[in-house]
Amino acid sequence: MDHGILSLLPPVLALVLVLITKRVLLSLGVGILTGALMIHQTEDMFVNAAVMDILNIVTNIFITEDGINTWEFYIILFLLLLGMIAALITITGGGRAFGEWAMKRVKTRIGAQFTAAFLGVIIFIDDYFNSLTVGNVSRPLTDRHRISRAKLAYVVDSTAAPMCVISPVSSWGAYIIAIIGGILTTHGVVQYEALQAFLLIAPMNFYAVFAIIAVFAVAYWKLDVGPMRDHEIRAVETGELVDRSKGAIPGENTEASPQAEGKVADLLIPILTLVAATVIFMVVTGIQATEGAPSLLATFENTDVAAALLYGGLISFASALLLSFMRKVSVKHISFGLWSGIKSMLPAIYILIFAWTIIEIIDGLGTGEYLAAQVDTFIPVALLPALLFLIAGFMAFSTGTSWGTFAIMLPIAGDIAAATDITMMLPVLAAVLAGSIFGDHCSPISDTTILSSAGAGSHHIDHVLTQLPYAVLIGITATASFLTLGFTGSTLLGLLTGIIVLAVILFLMRIYTQKLPAPVLQKG
Structure with missing residues (x-):
């Protein structure tokens, strides 16, 4: 059945509800139910049919006719393992030990940043x-060098999500690869697997790439502008790292707290083990699935990402658990830490299941085909990456969740590309990912932004206001890159455009900051 403009109702309803309620799961759930009712509206007992359709979709996520659906099941297990690994690293004192180690070796403000x-x-x-x-x-370390907490929060926030979104060995990578895999399967895209598509998308994620570069440039050239400059001047001249007039600093998350002295190895061993083991198992599973003499490309085209992530996660978890026992952390504290790690990942798992479900619903309605027809009529296809970047940015800003934006916008972007120009599939998916991070960085209700404030010990509103100018400037840079990518189809030219634009912006910022009086360090 051709639903026409009504095919927009479920995704638009989900978007509106997210903006109003700020509750992603509820909003996606309403969108899913509405879409299922529309698909079965001509049938007898259509409500029962819609509910059964949703249940079948969810069931098929985990169980198929051939048994357990290992891809989705392993991804969920990997996310749970990540939560537990993070908790174990915290309770062994690995993070704290690394901070103490670094204090003895870093001597300058630039080095600290x-x-x-x-x-x-x-x-x-x-x-x-x-x-x-x-x-x-x-x-x-940064406190000793009189770096404001707002500046630290900016550094933390502008490397956290940008790195997670371009790394396949992360909770974000697993989540995104899983969604991309569903989109590629739905549209019959077979020239690349989900992992290969993710790796090709990573350099197209212009916002993430340039946000990371900008952090180092801002630190090296002391490009403190807007509210950030006020915080840095106060920190350098008086030693006050936060604005005391705004009251107490928001409390930290104390569910998992250090229970041992810990060593630097308690942080490095689990993380390095996770990366190394996952890469090894990617190669092993790829070779096993490749016929004949496997090339490097063929190996990674056929690797079982979900299995590799699970096996790497299990080995990393074992190393973190062993270190916990070696540090004589009590079983009680280990158990509490593991449970807190599991709980921290449950919201991501819920969103992921809803995302897999709405992919199938949107495809059944033909939402993408309808949107594609309108885009093809009114908007040049070359503008799609830049347009979707800005739309995803607005949505993430309004909702405070990049993961929710992924869940809603990635399937729509995939449908549009499949119906207009399949060669635009990766650019539009990259644009959604980049826009989601952009909006997340600008949003005062973003969970990552809130946690960056808490981790850095900054007043949240100070972090939001000081980071905003930098995020907007990187957003302008990324928009220019996506315009180039859309019109040329070249990732390299898109990166080159962004580098030129970013260089001009940084040059102007440097000229501006050099004209301002430098802060004077007061002793004591």
Whole structure:
């Protein structure tokens, strides 16, 4: 049945409800139910048919005629393992030990900011873990060098999500690869697997790439503008790292707290083990599934990502658990930490299941085909990446959730590309991912932004206002890159455009800041 403009109702309803209620699961659930009712509206007992259709879709996520659907099931297990690994690293004191180690070796303000930024790049397994860990690990070091907490929060926030969204070995990577896999399967795209598509998309995620570059440039050239400059001047001149007039700093998450002295190895071993083991199992499963002499490309085209993530996660978890026992952490504290880690991942798992479900519903309604017809009539296809970047940015800003934006916008973008120009599939998916991070960075209700404030020990509103100018400037850079990508189809030219635009912006910022009086360090 051709639903025409009514095919927009479920996704639009979900978008509106998210904006009003700020509750992603409820909004997606209403969209899913509405779509299922529309699909079965001509049938007798259509309500029962719609409910059964939804239940079948959810059931098929985990169980098929051939048995357990290992892809989705393994992804969920991996997310649970990540939560537990993060909790174990915290309770062993690994994060705190690293901070103490760094304090003895980093001697300058630039070096302290670089250390926090490098940690944000390295600790990419999960954004929550990144935001809280990097902030807490770096704070003793940045405090000593009189770096404002708002500046630290900016460094933390602008490396956490951008790194997670381009790394396949992360909770974000697993989540996004799972959604992309469903989209590719739905539209019969077979020239690349989900992992390969993700790796091709990563350099097209212009906002994430340039946000990370900007963090190092801002630190090195002291490009403190707007409210950020006020915070940095106060910190350097008086040693006051926060605005005391705004009251107490929001409390930290204390569910999982250090229970041992810990060593640097307690942080490095589980993370390095996770990365190394996952890569090894990607290669192994790829070779096993490749006929004949496997090439590197063929290996990664055929790798079982979900299985590799699960096996890597299990080995990393075992190493973290062993370190916990070696540090003589009590079974009680370990158990409490593991449970808190599991709970931290449940919201992501719920959203993921709803995302898989709405992909099938939207496809059944033909929403993408209808939108594609309108886009093809009124909007040049070349403008799609830039347009979807801005739309996803607005949605993430309004809802405070990049994951919810992924769940709603990625299937729509995939449907539009499939119906207009299949070669635009990866660029439009990249645009949604980039726009979601952009909006998330600008949003005061973003969970990652809130956790970055908490981890850095900054007043939340200070973090939002100081980060906003930088996020907008990177958003302008990314928009220029997506315009180039849309018209040329070249990732390289898109990156080159962004580099030129970003260089001009940084140059103008440097000229501006050099004309301002430098803060004077007061002793004491």
